[in-house]
Amino acid sequence: MRLIDWLDERLEIRKLIKVTLIDYKVPKNINFLWSFGMLLVLMFAILFISGLFLLMYYKPDSNLAFDSVNKTIMMDVSFGWLFRHVHAVGASIVFLLLYIHIARGIFYGSYKPPREVVWITGYILFVLFSATAFTGYLLPWGQMSYWAAQTITTLFEKIPFIGPDLVIWIRGDYAVADATLTRFFALHVVFLPVLIMIVMAIHLYSVRVVGSNNEDGKPIDKKKEGVPFWPVFMSKEFFVMTVFLLFFFFLVFYKFDFAMDRVNFEPANPLQTPTHIYPEWYFLAYYEVLRGFFFSQNLGLIAFALSMVLILFLPWLDKSPIVSGKNRPLFQIAFWIFILDFLVLTVLGKLPPTGLYAWIGLIASLIFFGFFISLPIIAKIEKKQLEGEKK
């Protein structure tokens, strides 16, 4: 008896494959932007495996961490440098994939009914990846690691009443110290990756229940119109993955320094702030919203918090019955302004917040929120237009 038959009798493996992979029909009118979900699964696997091998030599102790990364892993372990570069470049590129994946969802209205749960679980994944990147960034215990953690934890101090005590509780010390390093380590290597895997499973399951969206935003007749996820969709996906991996390993071998800040090759020094502190590129836009309201620190903090959660509420902000942005000229304008604005914020995030830059930062921050305000208005206009057509 073949192994698959033996398993099938005991685990119904054929039925499982049929239900999750073959009967899952993907629309034909999708484009390459629909390949980013599986690219993200691939990227997480790469981070998981490279992280596992870093873990074998990494030492989570403020006296040992820096050397365990920069000496042991980088110089002594055979190919240790490769695993570190893969992990650091991977952590950066995973956000590029996430942003494209999310932008695709916004443009084609993939957050609209019945895909709200897909959208919410996706948002949770984004938060979890951000938390994983933030905690992981502290681990090499360099100057940028230390001061990024110090600055971001200080933000919690501004929460009314509990703020100051909360910060000490999060750090386990009066400042970022050994206690902070070891707890961030535990979160980074166990808790957050496990949560990511669970939420990823729910995310994929929810897509299978409601089906993929498509360019026109019209639901398909599953029996007649779709193509099977396996083998048809995946055969194309493997091609995209191959191209992506070429790009990824080009970065790993030739351009890795974009993901590893020079300042971080100096060991953490709690008594000496580096001249400029800035987050990794993928957080720069939110950072610029924080600084954008330069005249009021509290306003900046509120805007910063809002800028990260607003996207979760898209299904309730945009209630237009037209799903795909392809059929929504007004929405398209708002969308492209938003994308451009996000890029402008990202660029500004690394420039000094003075003079003209400060004002552009403020305007760009306001435009960022303008997008979310425009959504209900556009939806209203579109509803009116549709009613007019019916008459």
Next chain:
Amino acid sequence: MSDKKDMSRRDFLLYAIGGWAAVGAGATLYAMYKTWEPLPEVKAAGVVEFDLSLVKPGEIRVIEWRRKPVFILRRTPEMKAGCPKRTVRTSLGDFTIVIGICTHLGCIPNWESDKNIWHCPCHGGEYDACGRNIFGPPPRPLEIPPFKLNGNIIVLGEEGPEYKAMIG
């Protein structure tokens, strides 16, 4: 046993188990919360002594207290401070003693001796020789740590009369 009685008995067991589980979950969360508090040795290392006569006029020293840098600046007349509430007076002269953490987002400002100001490298905040915020995003002056004076020895982490007079 009647059906009704049976149901209420089940309900009772359900609530009892549920309640017991809630107590257990609460206790577990509390224990988890407590593990993240600073360790006793961290809390205990909160008092530091320093001899102010080691600082020359116009010079600034940085000492560590509760993992924070504390700036000790021995003022010179040119600094024209004029901030009695932010001045530590000793037989050696006037000192500025502040926690060297920017009140904006927690970077460490640098002393610029040509201009007699602290300049914060992160977002360009500035403080005068008294530690008062004079430019940029910082919302408040640099904080003054609790201290006590024993002659020319300063004890950080204990509140003496001079400190109480300052904050009062």
